[in-house]
Amino acid sequence: MEYRSFVDIYTEWDIVAARQLGRNEAKNSGFGTVDQARITTAISELARNIYLYAGKGRLEIERLSENGLHGIRIIASDEGPGIQDMRKVMEDGYSTSGGLGAGMPGVKRLMDGFKVDTEPGVGTTITATKWLR
Amino acid sequence: MNKQMIKCINENMDEIIEKWQAMMKNEKGERFFHFMPENLVEKTSREFAELMTTNIAENNIINAEKLTDFASKVVRFGWSIKFVNKAIDNFSNITFDLLEEKEIIHHDNVRLFHGTFANWISPLRETIIEAYSVEWERTVNLQKIALQELSASLIPVFEKISVMPLVGTIDTERAKLIMENLLEGVVKQRAEVVLLDITGVPVVDTMVAHHIIQAADAVRLVGSKCMLVGIRPEIAQTIVALGINLQDFTTTSTLQKGMKEALELTNRTIVEVK
Amino acid sequence: MMNMRIPILKLNDTLIVSIQWELDDKTALQFQEDLLNKMHETTARGIVIDLTPIDFIDSFIAKVLGDVISMSGLMGAKVVITGIQPAVAITLIELGIRLEDVLTALDLENGLDKLQKELEA
Ligand SMILES: Nc1ncnc2c1ncn2[C@@H]1O[C@H](COP(=O)(O)OP(=O)(O)O)[C@@H](O)[C@H]1O
Ligand SMILES: [Mg+2]
Numbered sequence: 001m002e003y004r005s006f007v008d009i010y011t012e013w014d015i016v017a018a019r020q021l022g023r024n025e026a027k028n029s030g031f032g033t034v035d036q037a038r039i040t041t042a043i044s045e046l047a048r049n050i051y052l053y054a055g056k057g058r059l060e061i062e063r064l065s066e067n068g069l070h071g072i073r074i075i076a077s078d079e080g081p082g083i084q085d086m087r088k089v090m091e092d093g094y095s096t097s098g099g100l101g102a103g104m105p106g107v108k109r110l111m112d113g114f115k116v117d118t119e120p121g122v123g124t125t126i127t128a129t130k131w132l133r
Numbered sequence: 134m135n136k137q138m139i140k141c142i143n144e145n146m147d148e149i150i151e152k153w154q155a156m157m158k159n160e161k162g163e164r165f166f167h168f169m170p171e172n173l174v175e176k177t178s179r180e181f182a183e184l185m186t187t188n189i190a191e192n193n194i195i196n197a198e199k200l201t202d203f204a205s206k207v208v209r210f211g212w213s214i215k216f217v218n219k220a221i222d223n224f225s226n227i228t229f230d231l232l233e234e235k236e237i238i239h240h241d242n243v244r245l246f247h248g249t250f251a252n253w254i255s256p257l258r259e260t261i262i263e264a265y266s267v268e269w270e271r272t273v274n275l276q277k278i279a280l281q282e283l284s285a286s287l288i289p290v291f292e293k294i295s296v297m298p299l300v301g302t303i304d305t306e307r308a309k310l311i312m313e314n315l316l317e318g319v320v321k322q323r324a325e326v327v328l329l330d331i332t333g334v335p336v337v338d339t340m341v342a343h344h345i346i347q348a349a350d351a352v353r354l355v356g357s358k359c360m361l362v363g364i365r366p367e368i369a370q371t372i373v374a375l376g377i378n379l380q381d382f383t384t385t386s387t388l389q390k391g392m393k394e395a396l397e398l399t400n401r402t403i404v405e406v407k
Numbered sequence: 408m409m410n411m412r413i414p415i416l417k418l419n420d421t422l423i424v425s426i427q428w429e430l431d432d433k434t435a436l437q438f439q440e441d442l443l444n445k446m447h448e449t450t451a452r453g454i455v456i457d458l459t460p461i462d463f464i465d466s467f468i469a470k471v472l473g474d475v476i477s478m479s480g481l482m483g484a485k486v487v488i489t490g491i492q493p494a495v496a497i498t499l500i501e502l503g504i505r506l507e508d509v510l511t512a513l514d515l516e517n518g519l520d521k522l523q524k525e526l527e528a
Contacts, residue, residue: 012432019463020429034313037463037494041502044465092503102466106502316493323513347500354496354506356489356513 006060009050009078018047018059022074025061029072030132038110039072039130045103046076046126052097054080054124064129071131074111079123086116138249139189141237142228146186149227150178156223165210177206185224188257195260204264208272217265218258225254287318287327293399295324296388300333308344315348319357326395327352330388332363342377349382358398360384362391413438415445421522422446423515425457435471443478452484453522457515459490469504476509485525486510489518 005025007018022043026036043059050057057078064071088094090108095101108114113129142149154174158166166174180203187195207217229250232238238246287297297315319327329345331337337345345361352359361384364372369386372379385391396402411434416423422445430438442454456472458464464472476486487510491499499506510525512518 016429016431023462033462033492034494034497037492037498038501040463041465041498044463044467045502048465048467100466100470100504102469102502102504106466106504109501109503110498312497313493316496320493320513325513325517350505351493351496351500354491354499354509354511355493356491356511356517 003063004060006058007047008056008058009047010056012051015044015047015051019044022061022072025063026072026130029063029070031072031130035130035132039074042107042110042128042130043074045107046074046128049103050076050078050080052099054078057123064131069131071112071129073127073129075125075127077123077125082120082122082124083116083118084120086118137237138232138246141232141235142186142189145231145235146182149224149231150182152227153182153220153224154178156227157220160216160219163216165212165216169210177210180206181220182224184261185221185257189253195257200260200264201268204261204268205272208265208268212265214262214265214269217261221254221258221261225250287315287322287324289322289324290392291396291401293323293325294328294392294395295319295322295326296328296330296392298330298333302336303334303341303344305340305344308341308348311344312348312351316351316355319352319355324357326358326360326398328360328362328388328391328395330363330391331361331368332365332388334368337368337371339375339377342372342375342379346379346382358383360391360395362386362388412441415442417445417449417451420450420452421519422449422451422454423457424454425459425515427460429461430468432467435468439471439475439478442475443482446479446482446484453526454479454484454486455489455515455518455522456486457489457518458495459492459514461490461495462492464495464499466502466504469499469502469506473506473509485522487512487518487522487525489513489515 005021007014007021009015009018019040023036023040026039031039043061047059050059055078057076057080060075060077062073062075064073083089089104091101092105093101107126107128111128111130113127115127116124117126118124154166157163165177169177180199184195184199184203187199212220229238232246287295289295295318297311297318299311303311315327315329318324329348331345334341349359349361359382361379361382364384364386383391383394385394393403411428413424413426413434422442424438424442426438445451446454456475472488476488479486488506489512491511510521512521
């Protein structure tokens, strides 16, 4: 059974909607409170990055079921400016907007799987997964 | 198997066991025969020999209970599967040599005996290894659960003071579990000070230190204070040698000293009464 | 647009804030402004912010909180944060946000005690 849902990100309020969706999905998938917080936080970071750096995009949540393992996948995609220097972006504290620069490296630590597809001028897609232990 | 053969093996059992022990002692990486008390080695060897010879007469199948018993024993002794296999090989080789020496096996009947031998050893090997691996898996699972339970205990010692003793190796998976139990325990027990006791942690490398620092930081965020106690001299040495900075939090060498500080922090002290 | 404001209570020379619902960006920034204004208007020297009902904090909210604390410091007031949930503490640490110089306490009551001691010291 594959199950997907999404929130289109246009305004700051859509960030709230995205993490509410994520929190519910995580809860319904059987994640405990700590993992729920991890997933909600990761969604908030990725959705805000879309809003801040690409202006608009989409945050999708997919429920996973593979080889008896269950989990959640977050897909954050936009057609914004893309990321020039991936190495810098993954460093703690690197920000081009005066933020804490904790979002990208933080999401990687909060989740089990983390993948970035980006092309300058074309856009960015970030996929992050968390498995139920 | 013919009667002559069975008789010969039974009569020379002591010699077979003695030779077998000598051979096993020479196995690479072998510890059992060197470090275990003499009588235990003797008893285990006899049990093994008995196991090897129970099905020697036809129709005799191996006693399942004895088999499991033996398997669980050697798993506990730390015999590897390779070592078990070698034990069976050596036993059968010695027996074969003995039968040859006593001229029960000779040039004319060696072919026939090969068949008899294979019918004896092969099923034995299979059952023993099978029992061994079942037992091994069970032991590993039990250890895993035991380890998880070990890391699951934050003990409320006094009002406002709790202790978490850490025992065993800390990997990333366990560190996460420890962190969750620690924080949930702190909040539930309303502990204002927690003592993280690392007396039972064998190695503190940068990774373990990193996990401990993170745990202490998280404890501070929920509003409590984390102290690191049980720092043995060699741990202190590695911490400094690795350049790990633990300056930001209180550390003591023993749990007792830590407890005294924790009481002071919560404005209390222990007095002797007559 | 909704305009939710976080109530700020005054008790003697202490401001008490209890954040009861999920913070969106606007509400967080509004709170920052309201708190600084309230401090300016009153003689408050200490602030306790209780986060017990909050189930997650991302880097944006963490930054707002950190800024509030630094700004309050500049205005001569001490801040104690109380009731950070275990799940929230763990995600903050994993994000790499240590909130190093922040005073914390398990609950509002402990927080008020701690603040009192800090102000006396
Ligand atoms: N979707 C995106 N498109 C373009 N650039 C991005 C995107 N997401 C992140 N970035 C870049 O990566 C940097 C680091 O992001 P992050 O770690 O979330 O920290 P912060 O948002 O605080 O700056 C951002 O400052 C921005 O330059
Ligand atoms: Mg960001």
